[in-house]
Every structure is written in C-alpha cells, then in structure tokens.
Amino acid sequence: MYKVLSLKNEVLRKTIHILNSLIPLSLLAFRQDYVTIGVGVALAVWLLLEFFRLSNKKAKRIYKSVFGRVTRDFEDSSLTGASYVLLSSFIILLFFSKYVCIASLLIMSFSDTFAAIIGKIYGKTKIGNKTLEGSFAFFLTSFLVVVLMSPYISIFPALLAISLATVVELFPVKNIDDNFSVPIVCAIIMSFGI
Numbered sequence: 001m002y003k004v005l006s007l008k009n010e011v012l013r014k015t016i017h018i019l020n021s022l023i024p025l026s027l028l029a030f031r032q033d034y035v036t037i038g039v040g041v042a043l044a045v046w047l048l049l050e051f052f053r054l055s056n057k058k059a060k061r062i063y064k065s066v067f068g069r070v071t072r073d074f075e076d077s078s079l080t081g082a083s084y085v086l087l088s089s090f091i092i093l094l095f096f097s098k099y100v101c102i103a104s105l106l107i108m109s110f111s112d113t114f115a116a117i118i119g120k121i122y123g124k125t126k127i128g129n130k131t132l133e134g135s136f137a138f139f140l141t142s143f144l145v146v147v148l149m150s151p152y153i154s155i156f157p158a159l160l161a162i163s164l165a166t167v168v169e170l171f172p173v174k175n176i177d178d179n180f181s182v183p184i185v186c187a188i189i190m191s192f193g194i
Contacts, residue, residue, distance in 0.1 A: 013070035014113040023089050024105035036093040043086040084179035096187045097153035104186035129134040139166045157193030161186045
C-alpha cells in the first residue's frame with residue numbers, strides 16, 4: 001500500500017510520466033541505436049543519482065524539496081518510478097524492433113497516466129489500490145495506441161498484449177514496478193505480430 005496523492009499531485013506526477021513518451025517518439029527522428037545509447041547514458045546517470053539520494057541525507061532532503069509532492073512513500077527508501085521507466089525503455093530499445101518499442105513505451109506513458117487520472121476522478125469499483133474504471137481507461141488508451149500502430153504491428157498480438165498489460169497494471173506483481181512490467185509484457189507479446 002502506498003500513500004495516495006491528491007488529484008493535483010497525481011496529475012503533476014502523470015504529466016512527468018507523459019514526458020517519457022519523448023523516448024519512443026524520438027525513434028521517429030533518430031536511429032534506434034542512437035536513442036538506445038542516449039537512454040543507456042540517462043539510465044546510468046539516473047541510477048548514480050538514485051544511489052546518492054538513497055545514501056545521503058542531504059541529497060534526500062534536496063530531492064524531497066523538489067519532487068516530494070509527486071513521490072510515493074515507498075520511493076523514499078527505494079528506486080523511483082523513473083528508474084524503472086529508463087530501465088524498461090533501455091531493455092526494450094535494445095531487444096525489440098522500432099515499432100514494438102514505440103507502441104509498448106507509448107502504452108507505458110499514456111495508458112498508465114489515463115488509468116491513474118480516470119481512476120482517481122471516476123473510480124468507484126475498487127480492486128486493491130486500483131479501480132475498474134481506471135483499468136478500462138488503461139485498456140482504451142492502449143487500444144488507441146495499437147490502432148495508430150496497426151500498419152506496423154498485427155492487431156491480434158497487439159490486443160493480446162494490451163489485455164495482458166491491463167491485467168498486469170490492475171494486479172501488479174509484488175516488488176515489480178509496473179513501469180517495468182507493463183512495457184516489457186507489451187513488447188514481448190507484440191513482437192510476435194511484426
């Protein structure tokens with residue numbers, strides 16, 4: 001269980017989350033190997049900053065003063081969601097084709113965002129820490145991403161991928177951040193549809 005952010009702070013956190021879409025969108029302008037190197041460097045730098053934040057009280061205070069409003073309580077003593085976004089992005093960029101990367105990383109950026117916001121505003125049917133309404137928003141947003149990518153990815157593996165990703169997002173595996181599990185699941189299953 002983690003602290004529930006106010007709607008304003010949740011929107012702010014998810015706005016930052018949407019900025020992650022710059023990674024897959026950069027594949028439209030740059031070669032995949034260049035983007036992979038850039039994300040790899042960003043991951044290495046971010047992990048060093050995370051280590052410093054977790055091991056130094058002053059660094060932790062500075063971090064909290066800047067990002068405290070959008071940080072979940074369990075992230076005070078562990079890696080933040082940003083670490084998992086960069087890690088999953090790097091792995092996906094390293095092992096999967098361009099359009100699988102774009103689709104799976106856009107799903108991570110947009111579907112998770114809409115699930116959280118719709119769930120917070122309209123969520124009535126609770127399932128653990130999540131809501132059925134948020135999960136429906138996750139699925140619908142993922143479906144829209146898949147429709148946009150349909151010239152490049154077969155629809156049936158893509159639908160299977162987003163169905164499974166919706167379940168993974170709704171019922172997260174303990175100690176596995178959904179910023180890691182959701183795009184990896186999507187990429188693996190969608191890769192069968194290329």
